[in-house]
Amino acid sequence: MTALEAGMLGQTLLLVLAVAAALLTPTPWRSRVSGTFCTLLAAAGIVTGALALSGGTGSLSIPTALPLDPLVLSPDRLGGLVMVVVSSVGVLASLFGIGSARVASASRTAWLSMAVFLCGMQLVPAATDVVTFLLFWEIMTLGSTALLLAHHATRGTVASALVWYSAMSQLSFFFVLAGFAMLAGQAGGTGFADLATIDPYSWQASVAFLLLLLGFGGKAELVPLHVWVPRVLPEAPGHVAAAMSGAMVNIGVYGALLVLVRLLPNGPAWWGVLIMVVGGVSALYGILQASVASNLKVLLAYSTTENMGLVFLGLGASVLLRADNATAAADAALVAALLLMLSHAAFKSTLFLGAGAVARAAGEMNLDRLGGLGSRMPWTAAAFGAAAMGAAALPVTSGFVAEWMLLQSLIHGSRVDGEVVSVTASVAMPLAVAVIALTAGLALLTFVKAYGIAFLARPRSPEAKLAVEVPVIMRIPLVLGALLVVGLGLLPGPLAVAVGGAVGPEFTPDVRTIGLAGVDARGIDAVLDPTTFVVLAGLLLVPVLIALFVSARRHPTRTSPLPWAGGGSRLRPRMQYTATSYAEPLVRVFDDVLRPSRDVEVTHVGESRYLVERVHVEQTVSDVVETRLYRPVLNLMQRAGILARRAQNGSIHRYLSYSFVALLLVLIVVSL
Amino acid sequence: MTGAAAIIIALVQLVLFVLLAPVLIGVIRQVRARLEGRAGSGIWQPWLDVRKLLSKNPVRAADSSWMLAAGPVTLLVSSLLLCALLPLVGTLPLPLIPSDLFVIVSVMLIGVVALALVGLDAGTAFGGMGSSRHMTVAALVEPTLLLAVYALSIPAGTSTLSLIVETRLANPAVIISPVSLLAMVALAIAIMAETSRLPVDNPSTHLELTMLHEAMVLEASGRDLAWLELGSWLKLAALLGLLSNLIVPWGIATDFSVLGVLVGVGTVTVKILLLGVVLSAGEVFLAKARLFRVPELLAGSFALGLLAVTASYLVA
Numbered sequence: 001m002t003a004l005e006a007g008m009l010g011q012t013l014l015l016v017l018a019v020a021a022a023l024l025t026p027t028p029w030r031s032r033v034s035g036t037f038c039t040l041l042a043a044a045g046i047v048t049g050a051l052a053l054s055g056g057t058g059s060l061s062i063p064t065a066l067p068l069d070p071l072v073l074s075p076d077r078l079g080g081l082v083m084v085v086v087s088s089v090g091v092l093a094s095l096f097g098i099g100s101a102r103v104a105s106a107s108r109t110a111w112l113s114m115a116v117f118l119c120g121m122q123l124v125p126a127a128t129d130v131v132t133f134l135l136f137w138e139i140m141t142l143g144s145t146a147l148l149l150a151h152h153a154t155r156g157t158v159a160s161a162l163v164w165y166s167a168m169s170q171l172s173f174f175f176v177l178a179g180f181a182m183l184a185g186q187a188g189g190t191g192f193a194d195l196a197t198i199d200p201y202s203w204q205a206s207v208a209f210l211l212l213l214l215g216f217g218g219k220a221e222l223v224p225l226h227v228w229v230p231r232v233l234p235e236a237p238g239h240v241a242a243a244m245s246g247a248m249v250n251i252g253v254y255g256a257l258l259v260l261v262r263l264l265p266n267g268p269a270w271w272g273v274l275i276m277v278v279g280g281v282s283a284l285y286g287i288l289q290a291s292v293a294s295n296l297k298v299l300l301a302y303s304t305t306e307n308m309g310l311v312f313l314g315l316g317a318s319v320l321l322r323a324d325n326a327t328a329a330a331d332a333a334l335v336a337a338l339l340l341m342l343s344h345a346a347f348k349s350t351l352f353l354g355a356g357a358v359a360r361a362a363g364e365m366n367l368d369r370l371g372g373l374g375s376r377m378p379w380t381a382a383a384f385g386a387a388a389m390g391a392a393a394l395p396v397t398s399g400f401v402a403e404w405m406l407l408q409s410l411i412h413g414s415r416v417d418g419e420v421v422s423v424t425a426s427v428a429m430p431l432a433v434a435v436i437a438l439t440a441g442l443a444l445l446t447f448v449k450a451y452g453i454a455f456l457a458r459p460r461s462p463e464a465k466l467a468v469e470v471p472v473i474m475r476i477p478l479v480l481g482a483l484l485v486v487g488l489g490l491l492p493g494p495l496a497v498a499v500g501g502a503v504g505p506e507f508t509p510d511v512r513t514i515g516l517a518g519v520d521a522r523g524i525d526a527v528l529d530p531t532t533f534v535v536l537a538g539l540l541l542v543p544v545l546i547a548l549f550v551s552a553r554r555h556p557t558r559t560s561p562l563p564w565a566g567g568g569s570r571l572r573p574r575m576q577y578t579a580t581s582y583a584e585p586l587v588r589v590f591d592d593v594l595r596p597s598r599d600v601e602v603t604h605v606g607e608s609r610y611l612v613e614r615v616h617v618e619q620t621v622s623d624v625v626e627t628r629l630y631r632p633v634l635n636l637m638q639r640a641g642i643l644a645r646r647a648q649n650g651s652i653h654r655y656l657s658y659s660f661v662a663l664l665l666v667l668i669v670v671s672l
Numbered sequence: 673m674t675g676a677a678a679i680i681i682a683l684v685q686l687v688l689f690v691l692l693a694p695v696l697i698g699v700i701r702q703v704r705a706r707l708e709g710r711a712g713s714g715i716w717q718p719w720l721d722v723r724k725l726l727s728k729n730p731v732r733a734a735d736s737s738w739m740l741a742a743g744p745v746t747l748l749v750s751s752l753l754l755c756a757l758l759p760l761v762g763t764l765p766l767p768l769i770p771s772d773l774f775v776i777v778s779v780m781l782i783g784v785v786a787l788a789l790v791g792l793d794a795g796t797a798f799g800g801m802g803s804s805r806h807m808t809v810a811a812l813v814e815p816t817l818l819l820a821v822y823a824l825s826i827p828a829g830t831s832t833l834s835l836i837v838e839t840r841l842a843n844p845a846v847i848i849s850p851v852s853l854l855a856m857v858a859l860a861i862a863i864m865a866e867t868s869r870l871p872v873d874n875p876s877t878h879l880e881l882t883m884l885h886e887a888m889v890l891e892a893s894g895r896d897l898a899w900l901e902l903g904s905w906l907k908l909a910a911l912l913g914l915l916s917n918l919i920v921p922w923g924i925a926t927d928f929s930v931l932g933v934l935v936g937v938g939t940v941t942v943k944i945l946l947l948g949v950v951l952s953a954g955e956v957f958l959a960k961a962r963l964f965r966v967p968e969l970l971a972g973s974f975a976l977g978l979l980a981v982t983a984s985y986l987v988a
Contacts, residue, residue, distance in 0.1 A: 559731075560731050
C-alpha cells in the first residue's frame with residue numbers, strides 16, 4: 001500500500017470517526033470532539049493532496065453492488081492541488097467551528113453533515129471516472145444542504161434560501177450529468193482516460209462543453225447561476241460560509257480544469273471567448289453588487305462571484321491564446337487562474353471567519369450598524385484587514401501576485417514575436433485588461449468600505465460598542481488564514497512552479513523561482529520578487545520612522561474628544577458616513593445596472609414645512625439577473641402549475657375518465 | 673554591477689524628489705497666484721509648511737485608532753517607493769523588481785487606500801465623504817490608467833516602464849505616432865484624477881462640500897498632516913516626472929556615469945518644473961467639474977485608451 005492509498009484510507013476512517021463523534025458525544029462536548037475530528041479529517045486531506053501533488057500514486061477502489069465498474073479514487077497532481085486547497089480551508093473552518101458553533105450549529109446534524117461535506121469535497125478531485133465524480137459531488141452537495149438545514153428552526157429565511165440552494169445545485173448537477181453523459185456516449189466508457197480520447201473539435205464535444213460550463217459555472221457561483229449565493233451564505237454561520245465560499249467553489253473550478261486541461265485540452269477559440277465573456281461579466285457584476293452591499297456577508301458572497309469570474313477569465317484567455325498558438329501566454333494565464341483560485345481560498349475563508357467573529361461579538365452583519373471594532377477586537381481586525389488586502393489585490397498579498405500574473409499574460413498574449421496572433425485576441429485582450437482593472441478598482445472600494453466602516457471610526461450602534469474579542473480557539477484560524485494570505489503572496493515562485501507542475505503533463509508552463517522566492521515567467525518575460533519589494537519598502541520606512549520618533553519625542557500627541565469638528569457634530573456617531581452612504585456615488589454612476597429603489601420619508605415638526613423632525617431613508621438594490629431572468633421563468637412555471645392543478649380537482653369521476661382515455665390511447669397505439 | 677548602479681540612481685531619485693516635490697508645489701501655487709493677479713507666498717512656502725507641521729503636537733480624536741498614525745506613514749512610503757521605482761533620473765531597473773507598470777499602479781493604490789482609511793478613521797461626516805468620493809474616482813480611473821500604459825507598452829513589447837522609456841529614446845518616431853498621442857492624453861487625464869488636480873478635485877478649495885482630497889485630511893494635524901501632504905506631493909512629482917519622461921525622454925541616464933546622472937537630475941528637474949508651470953497655467957482656465965460629471969470625463973479618457981490599444985493592433 002502506497003502512502004497515497006494510506007492517506008485516502010485515513011480520510012475515510014476519520015470520516016467514520018467524525019460521524020460517530022457527532023452522533024455519540026453529549027451536547028456540552030460535541031463541538032470540541034467533533035470539531036477536532038473534522039480538523040483531523042481535513043488535515044488528512046492536506047497530507048493526501050500534498051502526496052498526490054508531489055507525484056505520489058496509488059488508488060483506492062470501492063466495489064459496488066450495482067452493475068457498474070468499482071469506484072476508483074486515485075488523485076493525479078491537479079486533483080492533489082485542489083485537495084490541498086479545499087482541505088486547508090476545511091482545517092480553518094473546523095477549528096473555527098470548535099469555538100463558534102453554538103445551539104443549532106452545534107447540533108448532531110450540523111457536525112455530522114460538516115464531516116460529510118468536508119469529505120465529499122476532498123474526494124471529488126480524487127475521482128478517476130464519471131460515476132465516482134458525480135457520487136462525491138452529490139455527497140458534497142447533500143452535506144452542505146443538510147448543514148444549512150440545521151439552522152432552519154431559528155431563522156425563517158433559511159427555508160427559502162435552502163429552496164434556492166437545492167434547486168440551483170440540482171440544476172448544476174443536471175448540467176454536469178448531461179455533459180458527462182454526452183462525452184461518455186461518444187467515448188464508450190466512463191473513465192476520464194476514455195473521455196480524453198474525444199476530438200475537441202467534434203460537435204458532441206462542443207455540446208458537452210456548454211453543458212459542463214453551465215454545471216461547473218453554477219458551482220463556481222458565476223453569473224447568471226449565482227442567485228443562490230447572496231441568499232444562502234448570509235444564512236450560514238461563519239465557518240460554514242467559509243467552507244462553502246472558500247472551498248466548495250474550488251470544486252467548480254476543478255471541474256472546469258478537468259474539462260479544459262485533462263478531458264478536452266486544446267479546444268477551439270470560441271470556447272475561450274465564451275468562458276472569458278462569462279468570467280468577465282461575472283467579475284464585473286459580482287464586484288458591482290458587492291460594492292453597494294451593506295450586509296457584510298452579502299458583500300463577501302458577491303465578491304466570491306467576482307473572484308471566480310476572474311479565475312474563469314484567466315481560464316478562457318488560456319484556451320483562446322492556446323488556440324491562437326500563443327502558448328507561453330496561454331500557460332501563464334492558466335497558472336494565473338490557478339494562483340487566483342489558491343489566493344481566493346485563503347482570503348475568502350479568512351474574511352468569512354472574520355465576519356463570523358464579528359457576528360458573534362456584535363450580533364450584527366449590517367455594516368451601517370457596526371464601527372469601531374478595530375480597538376475592541378484587535379486580532380479579528382488585523383486578520384480581516386490582511387485578508388481584505390488580499391481581496392483588493394494589494395501588494396504583497398497572494399491576490400496581488402495572481403492578478404499581476406493574469407495581467408501580464410494578457411498583455412503579452414496578443415502578439416508573438418511582434419506578429420498579431422488573431423483579431424479576436426487583439427480585441428479580447430484589451431477588453432479583458434479593462435475589465436480586470438475596473439474590477440480591481442471596485443474591489444478596492446468594496447474592501448476599504450468593509451474594513452473602514454466595520455473596524456474604524458466610532459461604533460454606530462450600542463451592540464457594536466459592547467463587542468469584545470472572540471476566544472483564542474477562534475483567533476487561531478483567523479491568524480492562520482491571514483498568515484496564509486501574506487505568506488502565499490511572498491512565495492509566488494515555488495507556488496507557481498507547483499501549480500505549473502500540476503497542470504502537466506498536458507501543459508508545461510515555463511515558470512521558475514528567482515531571487516528568494518520570486519516568480520519568473522520566462523515565456524512572457526515577466527519577473528516579480530515580492531521579498532525584495534518588501535525589503536525595499538522596509539528600507540524606505542527606516543528614515544521616515546526615525547523622523548517620526550524624533551518628532552514624537554519632542555512633540556507628543558494630544559488626544560481631544562472634539563478636535564477640528566465645528567458645531568460639535570463629533571459627539572453623535574450617527575453623523576458618520578455609513579456603508580450605504582459610502583457607496584452612494586457609485587450607485588449613482590452605475591444607476592442603469594444596479595437599479596436601486598430609494599424611499600425617503602420626511603417627518604416635519606408640527607405645521608412647519610422647514611423644520612424636520614426625522615428623515616427615514618431606505619435603499620434596496622435588487623439583483624437584476626434575478627428579477628429579469630429568474631422571476632419570469634418562475635412565474636411561468638407557477639402559472640403552468642396552476643393550470644395543471646385544474647386537471648386534478650379530486651373528483652373520482654374525472655380520474656376514472658382519465659384512466660379510460662389512457663386505456664383507449666394505449667389500445668390505439670398497440671393496434672397501429 | 674548594474675544592480676549597484678541602479679541602487680545609486682534610485683537613491684539619487686529619492687533624495688532629489690524629496691527635495692524637489694515641495695518646490696514643485698510651490699512653483700505651481702506661485703504661478704497660479706501670479707496669473708490670478710495675487711502676489712503669492714513664494715516657492716519655498718510648502719517646505720516651510722512641512723517644517724512648521726513637524727514641530728507641532730498632533731491632535732487626534734479620542735475614538736480614532738492607530739490608522740490615523742499609520743495611514744500617513746504608509747502613504748509617504750508608497751510615494752517614496754514610486755520615486756525609487758519609476759524611471760525618473762535613469763532607466764536602470766532595480767534587480768528583481770523592475771519598474772513594472774502593474775506593480776507601480778499597485779504601489780500607488782496602497783497610498784490611495786491608506787488615505788481613504790485615514791479619512792474614515794476620524795469618524796466625521798466630511799472624512800467619510802471625502803473617502804467615499806476619493807475611492808469612487810480611484811476605482812473609475814484604474815481602467816484608464818492600465819489601458820493607457822498598456823497602449824504605451826505595445827511598441828516596446830514589455831510593461832516595464834524603464835524599457836518603454838528607452839524604446840522611445842531610441843526611436844523618437846514612436847512618440848508622435850497617433851497611438852502614442854492618444855495613450856498620452858488618456859494617461860494625462862488619469863494622472864490628473866489620480867493626483868486630485870482640476871477638473872476632478874480642486875486642490876485649493878476651502879468649501880468642504882466640494883472637497884475630495886482635502887476632506888480626508890481635515891482631521892489630521894501636526895506630523896500626520898505633514899506626512900500626508902508630503903506623500904501626496906511626492907506622488908504628483910513622480911507621476912509628472914514619468915509623464916515628462918514619456919513625452920520628452922531625452923536627458924535620462926540609460927547607463928551609469930557621474931555626468932550622465934547629473935544630466936539626468938538636471939533635465940528631470942527642468943522637465944517637471946516646466947510641466948508644473950503648464951499644469952498650473954492650464955488650471956487657471958478650468959473649473960472643477962461636478963462630481964457626477966467626472967465619470968463622463970474618465971469614460972472619455974477610457975475610450976481614448978481603448979482606441980489606442982486596438983489601433984496599435986489592427987492598424988500598425
